[in-house]
Amino acid sequence: MNETAQQQPRFAVVxxxxxxxxxxxATLAQNDSIAIAMEPGTTRDSHRYPMKVDDVTxxxxxxxxxxxxxxxxLAWLQGHSLSASDRPDTVAAFVTQHADDPRYHDECExxxxxxxxxxxxxxxxxxxxYNREHEAEMNILRWTGRPSLALINQIGSDDHSADxxxxxxxxxxIVRRFxxxxxxxxxxxxxxxxxxxxxxxxxxxxxxxxxxxxxxKFGRDSQALEHIADALIDMLGHQESARLGEHExxxxxxPKLRQRxxxxxxxxxxxxxxxxxxxxxxxxxxRQESDLLTPDDGDLFSERTxxxxxxxxxxxxxAGFGAGAVGGAGLDAVxxxxxxxxxxxxxxxxxAAGSYYYGxxxxxxxxxxxxxxxxxxxxxxxxxxxFAYVVLGRALVHSYEVSQRNHAGRDVLAVNDAGEHWLEHMxxxxxxxxxxxxxxxxxxxxEPGKRQRLIEQLEQAQQAFGRWxxxxxxxxxx
Amino acid sequence: xxxxxxxxxxxxxxxxxxxxxSHAFLHRRDRxxxxxxxxxxxxxTVPAWLAVLHALNGQRRESGADPRLRHWRQARWxxxxxxxxxxxxxMLGLLWYDGSRQINLTLLIGLVALQLLLALFTSLxxxxxxxxxxxxxxxxxxxxxxxxxxxxxxARIAHTGGLLFAVSGLLTLLxxxxxxxxxxxxxxxxxxSADGYHQMVAALAQPWQSLWPAAVPSAELVSASQFYRLAxxxxxxxxxxxTWWPFVxxxxxxxxxxxxxxxxMLAALQLRWQAGQALRAHPGxxxxxxxxxxxxxxxxxxxxxxPAPAAAQTVLSPLPDSATLIHWAGAAMEAPALLxxxxxxxxxxxxxAGGNNSLDExxxxxxxxxxxxxxxxxxxxxxxxxxxxxxxxxxxxxxHWPAATLLALVPLADEQGAALTDAGLLAQxxxxxxxxxxxxxxxxxxxxxxxx
Numbered sequence: 007m008n009e010t011a012q013q014q015p016r017f018a019v020v021x022x023x024x025x026x027x028x029x030x031x032a033t034l035a036q037n038d039s040i041a042i043a044m045e046p047g048t049t050r051d052s053h054r055y056p057m058k059v060d061d062v063t064x065x066x067x068x069x070x071x072x073x074x075x076x077x078x079x080l081a082w083l084q085g086h087s088l089s090a091s092d093r094p095d096t097v098a099a100f101v102t103q104h105a106d107d108p109r110y111h112d113e114c115e116x117x118x119x120x121x122x123x124x125x126x127x128x129x130x131x132x133x134x135x136y137n138r139e140h141e142a143e144m145n146i147l148r149w150t151g152r153p154s155l156a157l158i159n160q161i162g163s164d165d166h167s168a169d170x171x172x173x174x175x176x177x178x179x180i181v182r183r184f185x186x187x188x189x190x191x192x193x194x195x196x197x198x199x200x201x202x203x204x205x206x207x208x209x210x211x212x213x214x215x216x217x218x219x220x221x222x223k224f225g226r227d228s229q230a231l232e233h234i235a236d237a238l239i240d241m242l243g244h245q246e247s248a249r250l251g252e253h254e255x256x257x258x259x260x261p262k263l264r265q266r267x268x269x270x271x272x273x274x275x276x277x278x279x280x281x282x283x284x285x286x287x288x289x290x291x292x293r294q295e296s297d298l299l300t301p302d303d304g305d306l307f308s309e310r311t312x313x314x315x316x317x318x319x320x321x322x323x324x325a326g327f328g329a330g331a332v333g334g335a336g337l338d339a340v341x342x343x344x345x346x347x348x349x350x351x352x353x354x355x356x357x358a359a360g361s362y363y364y365g366x367x368x369x370x371x372x373x374x375x376x377x378x379x380x381x382x383x384x385x386x387x388x389x390x391x392x393f394a395y396v397v398l399g400r401a402l403v404h405s406y407e408v409s410q411r412n413h414a415g416r417d418v419l420a421v422n423d424a425g426e427h428w429l430e431h432m433x434x435x436x437x438x439x440x441x442x443x444x445x446x447x448x449x450x451x452x453e454p455g456k457r458q459r460l461i462e463q464l465e466q467a468q469q470a471f472g473r474w475x476x477x478x479x480x481x482x483x484x
Numbered sequence: 485x486x487x488x489x490x491x492x493x494x495x496x497x498x499x500x501x502x503x504x505x506s507h508a509f510l511h512r513r514d515r516x517x518x519x520x521x522x523x524x525x526x527x528x529t530v531p532a533w534l535a536v537l538h539a540l541n542g543q544r545r546e547s548g549a550d551p552r553l554r555h556w557r558q559a560r561w562x563x564x565x566x567x568x569x570x571x572x573x574x575m576l577g578l579l580w581y582d583g584s585r586q587i588n589l590t591l592l593i594g595l596v597a598l599q600l601l602l603a604l605f606t607s608l609x610x611x612x613x614x615x616x617x618x619x620x621x622x623x624x625x626x627x628x629x630x631x632x633x634x635x636x637x638x639a640r641i642a643h644t645g646g647l648l649f650a651v652s653g654l655l656t657l658l659x660x661x662x663x664x665x666x667x668x669x670x671x672x673x674x675x676x677s678a679d680g681y682h683q684m685v686a687a688l689a690q691p692w693q694s695l696w697p698a699a700v701p702s703a704e705l706v707s708a709s710q711f712y713r714l715a716x717x718x719x720x721x722x723x724x725x726x727t728w729w730p731f732v733x734x735x736x737x738x739x740x741x742x743x744x745x746x747x748x749m750l751a752a753l754q755l756r757w758q759a760g761q762a763l764r765a766h767p768g769x770x771x772x773x774x775x776x777x778x779x780x781x782x783x784x785x786x787x788x789x790x791p792a793p794a795a796a797q798t799v800l801s802p803l804p805d806s807a808t809l810i811h812w813a814g815a816a817m818e819a820p821a822l823l824x825x826x827x828x829x830x831x832x833x834x835x836x837a838g839g840n841n842s843l844d845e846x847x848x849x850x851x852x853x854x855x856x857x858x859x860x861x862x863x864x865x866x867x868x869x870x871x872x873x874x875x876x877x878x879x880x881x882x883x884h885w886p887a888a889t890l891l892a893l894v895p896l897a898d899e900q901g902a903a904l905t906d907a908g909l910l911a912q913x914x915x916x917x918x919x920x921x922x923x924x925x926x927x928x929x930x931x932x933x934x935x936x
Contacts (some may be wrong), residue, residue, distance in 0.1 A: 022868075023868065023869045023871060024868055024869050035784055036783045036784060037783065037784040037785060039784075054786065055783065055784065055785030056782070056783075056785055057781070057782070057783045058780075058782040059779045059780070059781050060519065060779045060780055061780075061782075067785075072869075073871075074871050074873065075871070075872045075873050075876065076873075077842070077843055077873065078843065078873070078876070081843060109872065109876075112872065137813075137839065137840065138839075138840035139813055139838070139839035141840060142840075218781050219781065219783075221778070221781075222781045225778055228774075229507075229771060229774065232767070232770060232771060235767075236767045239767075281507075284507050284508075285507050287508065287784060453632070454631075454632050454762065454765045454766075455632070455761065455765045457765055457767065458765075458770075
């Protein structure tokens with residue numbers, strides 16, 4: 007055992023083939039490439055996943071192949087051991103003796119890190135009934151004498167965890183339940199914390215690692231908001247333009263420019279999503295909206311998308327009223343309050359009327375001044391406030407799903423329909439401020455210096471969205 | 485152009501290049517830079533960061549201004565040239581003197597005030613960021629890093645032109661003072677007394693009163709200089725009227741040239757300050773400093789590139805007639821409905837192997853089943869991958885059984901005995917049979933349920 011091996015906690019994730027070892031490692035190592043490429047149970051070599059902070063390893067997870075011949079290995083060990091005290095040495099001798107034996111390649115791969123000092127994380131499937139066929143494996147692991155933790159991973163829907171817990175408790179120091187695919191981030195941290203309980207020397211590096219992982223998650227959440235803010239700035243203010251001859255009619259150009267504008271918006275949204283997925287290190291995520299060109303149900307410009315993420319005319323008018331009233335209040339301030347609040351009233355009515363007006367308005371081409379026999383035809387930005395809420399809603403749900411998603415998850419990312427709008431969970435004043443900002447973006451009057459304020463408003467929107475999501479989950483559970 | 489602008493443009497270029505890169509790469513790269521700077525006790529600054537990246541990429545800064553600043557620079561030259569010409573023209577026009585009448589100081593003071601107002605208005609526009617004529621500069625591109633600086637850039641150009649206008653005007657005034665005998669006077673329609681006018685010019689001359697007393701007109705001079713257009717009253721002392729020139733010179737210097745110079749310097753400062761602001765408000769700024777300050781946490785480890793499994797060769801074979809069944813690890817042992825689908829014998833021999841059997845018990849099973857001299861059906865859980873123990877069992881069977889004993893491997897989809905239909909799961913069993921290289925080993929499915 008070398009010195010480095012003694013300093014860093016290492017954990018060999020072992021078990022019967024296809025019981026979710028790789029899924030556990032994928033989730034804890036935040037690496038979605040681990041299990042996806044492999045045929046179940048075909049991990050043949052150990053793979054190391056060190057948790058490094060600025061290139062300093064705090065702990066290491068080792069994904070190992072499953073036991074292939076546990077009864078023969080146990081028989082060999084029993085045949086070569088004189089007393090309980092020589093059992094760890096006997097396991098080490100087994101690994102040494104069979105290092106080049108292809109029959110025991112998998113056992114050597116999984117036992118080698120353990121005899122070199124790694125802790126044991128034994129993974130079983132809690133959805134199948136306990137049976138004694140695993141006892142050979144558990145006995146071998148007990149022979150190593152290393153600190154050990156058993157993890158009951160729930161793969162299927164049946165729950166036999168209680169039986170497993172009782173049986174595993176006889177072989178392992180700690181027994182934990184963990185759903186590698188669905189466990190929330192806090193559960194990951196709890197599990198890692200329990201790894202630190204296996205040996206006194208491991209607690210400190212594991213605690214430090216937990217702090218870094220928490221900070222990493224926090225940082226990613228903040229940066230996701232920055233990505234969304236930048237996408238909103240780009241998308242809501244985007245324009246497409248083309249040159250138009252002096253006597254050329256503008257109308258035929260409209261469909262072409264609209265198509266270009268919509269394609270640009272779709273691509274920008276995809277870029278945002280890739281950016282957020284990259285941030286959370288989800289590199290192999292499959293999304294439901296895969297087709298960029300067909301205006302299908304998942305498309306940014308489909309009617310269903312608009313219904314799903316847009317806001318009702320009543321909500322729109324309410325938000326518009328508030329946003330207008332902010333301007334009106336400014337008018338009151340200018341006349342030193344002499345208008346006795348009529349400024350706010352007029353502003354509010356104008357804002358509400360504007361919301362209704364733009365709510366159904368189709369954009370038109372704007373023509374620039376004639377210059378050198380040509381004029382510029384400009385399409386966009388779309389001053390329909392619904393569009394801003396569609397972009398924002400889709401960005402928030404994507405970011406939320408990605409941030410909550412485990413790296414062992416393999417199901418397609420999907421968006422669910424909802425009755426109540428998430429904006430309802432936002433404070434009225436905050437909603438009005440957000441609406442005003444979105445309007446300024448669509449009017450291309452957004453100042454770059456206000457980006458930070460937009461990010462703060464998005465943070466409030468994200469929190470409201472999170473509360474709304476929790477209510478949705480609770481409604482489904484009930 | 486100031487370095488702040490070049491820095492902003494460089495930063496924006498780097499940001500656009502970085503947008504295509506993965507977040508992980510950027511964090512590692514920038515954190516590494518920050519650590520190196522700390523090691524060498526150097527400050528972590530954007531110029532230093534850019535310099536390191538440029539050095540790593542072998543980029544050299546092209547000499548001269550950034551191409552995106554070129555048209556601003558050209559505009560500045562054009563305004564400077566125009567300002568110079570207009571300054572000369574303006575002063576020549578203003579001091580045009582044919583001897584018939586004095587040069588009206590009231591008009592001159594008014595034009596100086598106009599110049600001052602224009603200068604202040606230019607700066608005010610830039611400070612407020614108000615540009616009603618901004619569309620003349622072309623469409624404002626959303627991703628232009630200089631977009632927010634346009635008012636300040638325009639103000640600086642305007643003040644450069646204004647300064648050159650003031651300087652050339654001043655020089656023209658001096659030349660005219662030398663080569664011509666200029667006679668100044670004052671005239672106004674308003675009922676203004678000479679005393680009142682004197683008070684006004686004295687107030688205007690306040691700034692240089694102590695510096696150059698000769699440039700402060702006396703009450704006598706003011707009184708002697710008043711003229712009326714309709715009164716044909718040549719001056720008593722023409723030389724006296726020429727003594728206004730120091731006042732005119734200082735008036736131009738203090739109220740036209742110096743304000744322009746001052747406002748130009750302020751515009752340059754404003755530009756630098758706004759460029760700094762724009763840099764700090766840049767979408768890439770916060771992310772960059774987050775990467776500088778936050779340790780790089782790596783959990784992914786090595787990337788796995790498992791080769792795709794080989795294509796399976798084995799195909800499903802018809803289930804041979806047999807009355808010998810082995811349930812591997814007890815698979816479907818408790819599914820009596822399965823039996824008629826596996827064997828036509830009403831009471832086939834059923835043995836259990838693998839799982840929690842001992843190796844001796846497995847050997848006994850091989851002994852018993854081999855002795856029956858008929859095909860053997862080996863039932864397994866199809867959703868679990870085939871293990872080395874199963875492979876060993878088949879190899880051991882070949883040692884114990886008569887040659888050419890057919891062994892039918894039947895992976896099931898569940899404990900009730902459903903046939904395995906999942907292509908992915910079936911493929912792992914097909915490949916398992918391929919690997920065994922045993923011509924007497926068949927992969928089979930249970931027979932369809934016969935109608936009762």
